[in-house]
Amino acid sequence: MPISVILGLQWGDEAKGKVVDLLSQEFDIIVRYQGGANAGHTIYYNNQKIPLHLIPSGIFHPDKTCIIGNGVVVDPYALKDEIEKLKELGINVKERLYISSRAHLILPYHKKRDEERDRTRKIGTTKKGIGPAYQDKSARWGIRAGDIFYPDYLRERLKNNIDNYQELFKEYTEILNFIKPMIKDTVSILVEAEQSGKKILMEGAQGTMLDVDFGTYPYVTSSNPTIGGVFTGTGLSPKFLDKIIGVSKAYTTRVGAGPFPTELEGNMQSYLREEGNEYGATTGRARRCGWLDLTQLKYAADVNGIDGIFLTKMDVLNHLEEIKVGIGYRHNGKIISTFPDAISILNEIVVEYKTLKGWNTNINGIKTFSKLPEQTKDYIKFIQDFINIPVIGISTGPLRGDVIYAD
Ligand code: GDP
Numbered sequence: 001m002p003i004s005v006i007l008g009l010q011w012g013d014e015a016k017g018k019v020v021d022l023l024s025q026e027f028d029i030i031v032r033y034q035g036g037a038n039a040g041h042t043i044y045y046n047n048q049k050i051p052l053h054l055i056p057s058g059i060f061h062p063d064k065t066c067i068i069g070n071g072v073v074v075d076p077y078a079l080k081d082e083i084e085k086l087k088e089l090g091i092n093v094k095e096r097l098y099i100s101s102r103a104h105l106i107l108p109y110h111k112k113r114d115e116e117r118d119r120t121r122k123i124g125t126t127k128k129g130i131g132p133a134y135q136d137k138s139a140r141w142g143i144r145a146g147d148i149f150y151p152d153y154l155r156e157r158l159k160n161n162i163d164n165y166q167e168l169f170k171e172y173t174e175i176l177n178f179i180k181p182m183i184k185d186t187v188s189i190l191v192e193a194e195q196s197g198k199k200i201l202m203e204g205a206q207g208t209m210l211d212v213d214f215g216t217y218p219y220v221t222s223s224n225p226t227i228g229g230v231f232t233g234t235g236l237s238p239k240f241l242d243k244i245i246g247v248s249k250a251y252t253t254r255v256g257a258g259p260f261p262t263e264l265e266g267n268m269q270s271y272l273r274e275e276g277n278e279y280g281a282t283t284g285r286a287r288r289c290g291w292l293d294l295t296q297l298k299y300a301a302d303v304n305g306i307d308g309i310f311l312t313k314m315d316v317l318n319h320l321e322e323i324k325v326g327i328g329y330r331h332n333g334k335i336i337s338t339f340p341d342a343i344s345i346l347n348e349i350v351v352e353y354k355t356l357k358g359w360n361t362n363i364n365g366i367k368t369f370s371k372l373p374e375q376t377k378d379y380i381k382f383i384q385d386f387i388n389i390p391v392i393g394i395s396t397g398p399l400r401g402d403v404i405y406a407d
C-alpha cells in the first residue's frame with residue numbers, strides 16, 4: 001500500500017510542514033493535493049526558517065520528487081518566486097517538481113476579487129485568490145495550467161474572464177512559460193508510480209476545521225483538506241491508502257474569523273502566542289490561541305479516519321503549572337456529544353474543561369518517550385484515551401531533530 005497522508009486536524013498551522021519534512025525520508029514522491037499559496041508550511045533547513053506556500057515540504061530531500069496535484073490552485077507568480085528563493089539556497093527544484101496540467105491557475109484578478117469580497121464578507125481570508133479561483137473552477141470558467149500548451153484556447157478562455165485580455169495574455173504567457181517545463185499529466189505519473197511500487201506521501205494544507213464541507217462554514221477555505229481531497233486532488237484511488245496521520249498542536253490556534261470554542265483571552269492567550277511564536281507564516285497575522293479541544297479533535301479524527309496523531313509544539317506548554325483541555329460542549333444546559341453543524345450553535349456553546357497538571361519543566365532535547373516527565377506522558381495519554389487513537393510522535397521544537405516517536 002504505497003500512499004500515506006499527513007493532514008491537519010485543527011484550523012491549520014499544526015506544523016504539517018515540519019512533520020512532512022521529517023517523514024519524507026521514507027517516501028519517493030511528496031504531493032500537495034489541495035489549497036494554494038494560502039498555505040504557509042515552515043521548514044528549518046540548515047537552521048534557516050523557510051516558509052513554503054506551494055511546493056511540497058519534501059523538497060529539502062534532494063532525491064525526492066514533488067508534485068503539485070490537480071486539486072491545488074496554482075499562482076504562477078508565487079510559484080516562480082518560491083522556486084527562485086529555493087534556488088538561492090542551493091535547492092534545485094525544476095528537475096524534480098511536476099505541476100498538474102489539470103490544476104487551475106490563480107491569476108492576479110482572482111487575488112483582487114478576493115480582497116474586494118473579503119472587505120464585506122469578513123472571513124479574514126489570506127487574500128491569495130483562493131476562493132475566486134475555486135469558484136471559477138466549479139463554474140467551469142477557470143484556466144488550467146495545461147492551457148499554456150494551447151495558446152489559442154488560452155486566449156479564448158481569458159477573453160471570457162477579463163476585459164483587457166490581449167495585453168494580459170502576453171503577460172500571463174510569459175509567467176506560464178517559466179513553469180511550462182514542469183507542467184505534466186501528473187495523474188498518469190502518479191498512477192504509474194503507484195503501480196511500480198513507489199511510496200507516495202500526501203501533504204495536506206489548511207486543516208479539517210477549514211474544510212469547505214466539514215469545517216466551520218462559512219469561515220473556511222474553499223477546498224477539502226480532509227481525506228477525500230487526497231483522491232479528487234491527485235487522481236489516485238483510496239484503494240491504495242496505507243496510513244493517515246493527523247497533525248495537531250498540543251493546544252489550538254486559528255487565524256481569521258469564525259468560531260473557536262476553546263479560545264482564550266487576555267494574558268493566557270498572549271502567553272501561548274508568544275511562547276509558540278503564533279504569527280502566520282503567510283500573512284504575518286497574530287494567531288488566535290486557546291486550549292486543546294478534544295471534542296473538535298475527535299470529530300476531525302473521525303471525519304478523516306486517522307491511524308495516528310502527531311502532536312506538535314509540546315514544548316510551548318513547558319512552563320505551565322496547569323493545562324486545560326476541552327472535554328465537552330453544553331448547549332442550553334444540555335451536553336452535546338458531536339461537533340455542532342451550525343454556526344449559531346457554535347456561537348452559543350459552553351465548553352467543559354478538565355484541568356491537568358503541567359510538567360513545568362523543559363522537555364526540549366529529550367529523545368525518548370520514556371524519559372518524558374510523568375505529567376507530559378499523562379497529558380499525551382489523556383488525549384489518546386479520549387480520541388481512542390495512538391499518538392505516534394511528538395514535536396518538541398521547530399527543528400528536524402526536535403521529535404520523539406512513541407515507543
Ligand atoms: P503548517 O502550516 O501546519 O505547516 O504550520 P506552520 O509552519 O504555519 O506553523 C507552525 C510553526 O511552528 C512554524 O513556525 C514552525 O517552525 C513551528 N514549529 C513546528 N513544530 C514546533 C514545535 O514542536 N515547537 C515549537 N516551539 N515550534 C514548532
Ligand code: IMO
Pocket residue numbers: 008011012013014038039040041123124125126127128129130131204205206207210219220221222255256257281
Ligand atoms: P496552512 O496550510 C491557517 C484560513 C484563513 C481564513 C480562511 C479562508 O499553513 O495550515 P482563504 O485564503 O483560504 O480563502 O482563507 O482560511 N487559512 C489558513 N489558516 N493555515 C492555513 O494554511 C490557512 N489557509 C487558509 O486565515 O480564515
Ligand code: MG
Pocket residue numbers: 012013014039040041042281
Ligand atoms: Mg501554516
